[in-house]
Amino acid sequence: MTILYSFRRCPYAMRARLSLVLSNKSVQLREIILKHKPEAMLQASPKGTVPVLIEKDGHVIDESLDIMKWALEGSQLLSSATSSMHLLIKENDDAFKGWLDKYKYADRYPEHSEIYYREQGEIFLEKLEQQLINSNRLFSDEFSFADLAILPFIRQFAFVDIHWFNQSKYQRVRDWLTNFIDSELFLSIMKKYPTWLESNQEVSFPENNTNITN
């Protein structure tokens, strides 16, 4: 059985789980905590980040975007992913994620204020706001590869200071995020599982009764 090491609140792991729910593949999910990574995971992927997917033949995929591609192989979601989508995801993973971390942990980066870091992150929010002028999601009214890859990070940004976010000028981004958070798709990836190390139980993911279409 294919194994996925995952951490519920990690946005990279979330995008991997989102793709799995929308694919016809299932895995054994091993919930971990970052402070206590299973030895078997580190042996498979010594860099020690989640998500990590291990195929039946032992092949290891330890980059979230590669896990998305693996899950969505042959699907419309992947075949319709354009270079503009990949560019936007790259901007999310490089510049935006950097500012998100500094905004979230501003006390660890005293060179600038929390508001400064938030403003740097807002450059990307503004870009998404423009992107959402013509459709409810980033590239059409349906979830695309880019929405799935980016939304978990916007959620994290929003929750650093949800009061600020809820009254911010990014109305379209706010609606886009709310719609996602309220979706069955999102609920299906946020179920709580005991950690694999503690419970020693493998969990099938997605759960059998999940039948969510995009």
Ligand SMILES: N[C@@H](CCC(=O)N[C@@H](CS)C(=O)NCC(=O)O)C(=O)O
């Ligand atoms: N480029 C990696 C990044 C994954 C990543 O950084 N995950 C974080 C959790 S959100 C992690 O595992 N960090 C290691 C740690 O905190 O020990 C990917 O896309 O999969």
